[in-house]
Amino acid sequence: MALGKLLNSQEPGALGRPKSIWSTLHLDPILLALLLLLVGGGLFVLYSGADRNFAVVKGQMIRLGVAFVVMFVFAQLDPAIFRRWAPWLYLAGLAGLVAVLLVGVGAKGAQRWLALPGLPRFQPSELMKLVVPMMAAWYLSRYYLPPTFSRIVVGLVIVLLPMFLIIQQPDLGTLLLVGMAGIFVVFFAGISWKLITAFFGMVAVSAPLMWFYVMRDYQKQRVLTLLDPQSDPLGAGWNIIQSKTAIGSGGMDGKGWLQGTQSHLEFLPESHTDFIVAVLAEEFGFVGMMLLMAVYFLIILRCLYISVTAQDSFSRLLAGALTMTFFIYIFVNVGMVSGLLPVVGVPLPLISYGGTSGVTLMAAFGVLMSIHTHRRMISA
Template structure:
């Protein structure tokens, strides 16, 4: 099946279209998605103030990151979808080259070498791949018949494996898995056959033991063992999970009230303003607050899928679907990790946890999503 394009034809041509197109579409903004993102980031700042120990400076700094991220989102939305398709073959090798540079001149911290520093500015090249990877696989498949044949699936796996392996060497297992998932989600959106998915599941099961024996480092094995029995090392590896589950359980339905959480305010809860911020929310706002956050996340995901289904091209559909599914995985992994259902892998709660690079990358992805939603409407810069 070749690519398809949906276009709106009006009697007056482009002038009539420009006159009738709403302002939001001319600015390439999807209003429902924008409102949901504003609600999410606003809620996140409220929770962050408490999670950071009432540090107003932390909230202001995160607010500045959000302003930058919204600016990046707006700029990304202005780019025509066909330009993304043309630029992608150059973005992928550039992103891989930055990952190679990390191996030789990267900046290390806490036993990991993941950052590059240029003119005093430090950034994490692997974050760029969270956007470049789905664009790359979608670009490759958009020029071919769908669903993809076996040789094209293999080529996509090579494109996914190269940067994922480089990120594993940093080491950063969580980010590597997320980036690999973003590429594989494009294959799923391309209509890959269920026999490939079943084969991948069988291969994953068969490789579990070799990966455990030879692929995982000692601290990664310890995280999995701690997940199975956190009480085995209550004051060490199991401390994070035990305190997190204590905070979540003590919140009940109503919560203890904003700024009144004992686990977070008394510093029992580790990384309370980053990876474990959902535990702060559960303790202070209770299950009701968690359900409100989940409702916002769910509406964002549903809007993303709506954009994917109504995309005007195969490229846009695959990119939008992959970005939406990757956003879901972020939420699932973080909440599963904090609840003690998944190993601790250092994945922040999207647009709620404190952070800079990850926030900008996520919002850039939403900018691309808006570019897909408003494709073929208004004029492009």
């Protein structure tokens, strides 16, 4: 029995070998190396997208430094801690979203931030990208899987409640990411294809009602612009037209670093934030885009490996949902910049300039590393 435990143990050092430094630090070296490669390349693109403004790059480096510290801290915590605190974090997140609606700080027609005395301004909705899948995984993993219909309904309510509060701000991009993060947990828990088909049927039926009674004028305009950007080329269609022009002009190998005309001649708006992928495509071409997608693919592949090798239902559901949320970030940003999806304000992960989303993403990677490195001894 003792020999069986040793042979089957996933713990480093189980056979008398000393733990590696990575095991001691609770970091996954493969995932960490890929993240550093992505961030390092992103800073070069950001320098060009910000029109050679090193102050922007310096600010991003500070934000990323904080994000990596957050990742390290989260990696040290045992997954049992996340499971134990999930309900309380969820309630705190809901309270934060309600506080935003009551006393939040507004900017550019949206009320999304809280400014508490002694603390920097922050968005509670960003935290829900991590807390909502954590709460859904906590609830569903308490029972046998696949879940019953009633437990699926409760899981969906857990997801829909913060979505309802976020849409009031409004913040369509964050709404999409929070919703997908929670729905992925429910999907991975195991639901029948009949329910999946019924869900998409409900979405299709409710789409006209959402168009007339839920969506605001600017949101409708984004959809109409997606269908026909040339209907308002100097107004609502300007961003998409210039973005597609930048991507197409890059050709196979691009114009070269710092040689992009769309961004440096100020044709391309938000060139260092939401539309930074157009800068990369113009300067590094199809080859550069494929290299970026390859790095993203390897990160997702590593995270999926961590998900399928997790040792309990909570960890598997949470890791899988966080991995797919990262994929949704990439899919939505590249889709909207290339004119395949409406513009919803989702940044390119760990490349676009910004702080809150980067910290949230790195916290998620910290959770994944925690799940992978905090192993339990398996009985023979």
